[in-house]
Amino acid sequence: MTNQENGIDGLVTNGVAGGSTDPTLPTRSFPTQNTSDQEASQSATNLDQSHPLYLPSTDISGVPLISLHLTGTESYSLWSRSMRLALLGRNKMGLVDGTWKKEMFREEYWPQWERVNAIVLSWIINVVDSNLLSGVVYATEAWTVWEELKERFDKVSGSRTFGLHREIATLAQGTASVSIYFTKLKGLWNEFESLIPPHGCNLCE
Structure with a gap:
C-alpha cells in the first residue's frame, strides 16, 4: 500500500x-x-474507514456509547476511562481531545465534520446525569464539553479515597464466591490507584 x-x-x-x-x-x-x-x-x-470523519451507520443508532453515567467527581475517573476506550475504538478520540478541530480540515469537509461532531456530542451528553447538563447542554463542539467536564470533575476527592481505603480494608467474602470477592476487591484497588498518582510521576505534576 x-x-x-x-x-x-x-x-x-x-x-x-x-x-x-x-x-x-x-x-x-x-x-x-x-x-x-x-x-x-x-x-x-466517501471516506476510508480509518479516516477520523468516517461515520458508519452503526454509530448513529442512538444506543448509548457506554452504560455508565457521569454523576459527579466520584464517578468521573471510571466514566472518563470508559468513554476514552469507546471513543478510541471508534477512532473519534481526536474530536474530544482537540486533535481534529474543524479548522484543520478543508472547507468542503466541514459539513461532514459538523455531522460527526454532533454525533460525538450526543454520545457524551447521553451518558451525563441530567442534573449536570446545565453547563454543557448548549455547547456546539464536543471537545469543549469534554474539557468542561474534565475541569469540573477530574479532581481527587479526599472523602472518596478515604472511602475506598475503608472499603478495601473491611471487604469480606461473606457468602460471595471467591471469584466475585476478588473481582470486587480488584475493582476497588484499580479505582483507588487511579485516584492516587504514583510518586515521581512528572505527568501528574
Missing part, C-alpha cells in the same frame, strides 16, 4: 489545502483548486 493510500484526506496545512507535514502522518495527494465542487463533496463523504 502506498503512502497516498494511507494519508488523512482533507487536512489543511499552514493555511493551504493539502496533506499534513507531520512526519508521523504519510503524505497524500489532494484535489487541487480546479477540482469541481461535486468532486470535492464526494471526497468529503
Whole structure:
C-alpha cells in the first residue's frame, strides 16, 4: 500500500489545502483548486474507514456509547476511562481531545465534520446525569464539553479515597464466591490507584 493510500484526506496545512507535514502522518495527494465542487463533496463523504470523519451507520443508532453515567467527581475517573476506550475504538478520540478541530480540515469537509461532531456530542451528553447538563447542554463542539467536564470533575476527592481505603480494608467474602470477592476487591484497588498518582510521576505534576 502506498503512502497516498494511507494519508488523512482533507487536512489543511499552514493555511493551504493539502496533506499534513507531520512526519508521523504519510503524505497524500489532494484535489487541487480546479477540482469541481461535486468532486470535492464526494471526497468529503466517501471516506476510508480509518479516516477520523468516517461515520458508519452503526454509530448513529442512538444506543448509548457506554452504560455508565457521569454523576459527579466520584464517578468521573471510571466514566472518563470508559468513554476514552469507546471513543478510541471508534477512532473519534481526536474530536474530544482537540486533535481534529474543524479548522484543520478543508472547507468542503466541514459539513461532514459538523455531522460527526454532533454525533460525538450526543454520545457524551447521553451518558451525563441530567442534573449536570446545565453547563454543557448548549455547547456546539464536543471537545469543549469534554474539557468542561474534565475541569469540573477530574479532581481527587479526599472523602472518596478515604472511602475506598475503608472499603478495601473491611471487604469480606461473606457468602460471595471467591471469584466475585476478588473481582470486587480488584475493582476497588484499580479505582483507588487511579485516584492516587504514583510518586515521581512528572505527568501528574
